[in-house]
Structure formats: C-alpha cells, structure tokens
Amino acid sequence: MATPCHIILYAKTPSQAQDIAAAIEKNTRRLEHKYNFYCNSSFLSSLNNRSQQGPSIFKIDHETRDVLLKIRQLSENTMGNFDISVGTLKHCSSFSTAAKIESCRSDLSQFIGPNSWAIIDNDIQFNNAHVKLDLGGVIKEYAVDQAGLIASHANMSALINFGGDIYVNGVKPDGSQFAVAIKNPKDPAKNIAIIPLTNQALTTSAHYERNTIVDSKQFSHIIGQPTQDGETILSATVISDSVMACGVYSTALMLNPALDITANVGAMLIDQQLRLHQNIF
Secondary structure, eight states, rough: OSSSSEEEEEEHHHHHHHHHHHHHHHHHHHHHHHHOOOOOSSSSHHHHOOOSSSSSEOOOOOHHHHHHHHHHHHHHTTTTOOTBBGGGGGGGGGGHHHHHHHHHHHHGGGOOOOGEEEEETTEEESSSOBBBBOOOTTTTHHHHHHHHHHHTTTOOOEEEEEEEEEESOOOOOOOEEEEEEEEEEEEEEEEEEEEEEESEEEEEEEEEEEEEETTEEEEEETOOOOOOTTEEEEEEEEEEEEEHHHHHHHHHHOTTTTTOOOTTTEEEEEEEEEEEESOOO
C-alpha cells in the first residue's frame, strides 16, 4: 500500500490476534497486487495496458464489478469531482517542466470523465484507447473496510490504520472510544483536533502529504486540486461508516470545498487560517 499500515486488535489470546492480523495482511496484499496501477502483472494493468486502438470491452470478476459500481455511485454523489479516470493523466507528472506537465494534461483531459468507462453486466467498457483507471484513491480504503469486516466477524475490537485511512470496530475493553488525532496541516508534527470514533471510518485528504515542485510550481498528488494562491482548503477530514466513501468524499472536498455531501457523512475542513469548518462534532 506504499504507506505504513498499523492494526490494533483486542483479543482474548495472542494466537487469536495473530490469526486475525494474518488474515488482514493476506487480504490486503491480495488487493494491493490485484489493483496496483504500477505493477505490470496486476489485473488493473491488464485493463489499462490494453492494445485496442478504439473502444474496447473486457470481462471482470464480481469483486471488481462491485468495487467499480460503488465508485461510480460515489463519483455521482460528488458531482464527478472524484474521477478514477484521472489515471490517464498520471504519466504527465514525469515530465521535467511545468509547461510540459500542463500541456500533457490538457491534451489528455478530453479522454477522461465518467463517460470514458462503463459497467455493462459483468463487463467493463472503455470508450477510447487512452483512458486508464487509477484505484489508488479507493483500494487502500477498501482494504481497510475489508480489514474492519474481518475483525468484526471475529467479534474483535480493532483500530485499522493504513496511512491515515482509519476504521474503528467497537470500543476498547474498558468501554471507552478510540481517539483519532487530526494533524495541523501547517505543522503536521502537531495535532489540531481529536475525534472519538466507534464503529466508524475516517480519512483525511491534504496536499501537504504528497506534492511535487516543478519550475517553482507546486503540483498536488490530487490531480485537479489548485495549489497556488487560490487555494483555501488545506485539509479535509470525513467520517462515515465506510472508509472507501470517506476517501472519495475527502478527495472531492479538496477539489470542491462547497460540495454538498450526504446527511450521514460528517466533514471537517481546515482553511489557510487554520479555521475549522464542520457539519458535525
């Protein structure tokens, strides 16, 4: 998952904890390989590196179909602000000048968007040869959701944390809630808020986590996010019952802070003055 992954399990015996931890690791590594954008042997790469020059269609397994249908719905919920077809633009970041990066993205932007791919029965259809799907914004989150289910099925309280994508199952043995810290986006070594969680998911998106400077211009890992003077939101934290949903919404809110999110999703945005804008807590 290209990030530190931590699991806290409360089990009756060490062997029970080891069994659940092993099951979570096995499933996580399976998902990591299956949907790895950069691994040529991954299932996702077999879709992205297709040889057809025009529209094409491929069979997909049930898990992939379910994941993509969930992504499609979440993308619609964010008014298209979250878009996995931006994988088409990822190689643009390898260019050595800002002008080339922006030109590459401009040239390829016509090939992305929700209409560039579709699920039809058990098939995926691409409407052009250029579009590539990047599940980097959802598979780690999906893996955390899966890890939470594994712990839940074992009736085991747990905190799953894969690079800041968090799911909490149950409460601690003493009945207290798990507490998750939110970083100060201007000083990530410090915390700006503490959030109690029980049977909930939480993710935070922030451009300070991963960005690149080319020709004195900063490019965020969130493609499409402004990173210059017009920027107003430094981080977006979302809480819901699904880490996958949280990840989609937190990314989308970085692109459009005014996005109207659903009633069962809580959000906390931090602006440049470190003011907190929230609909919960």
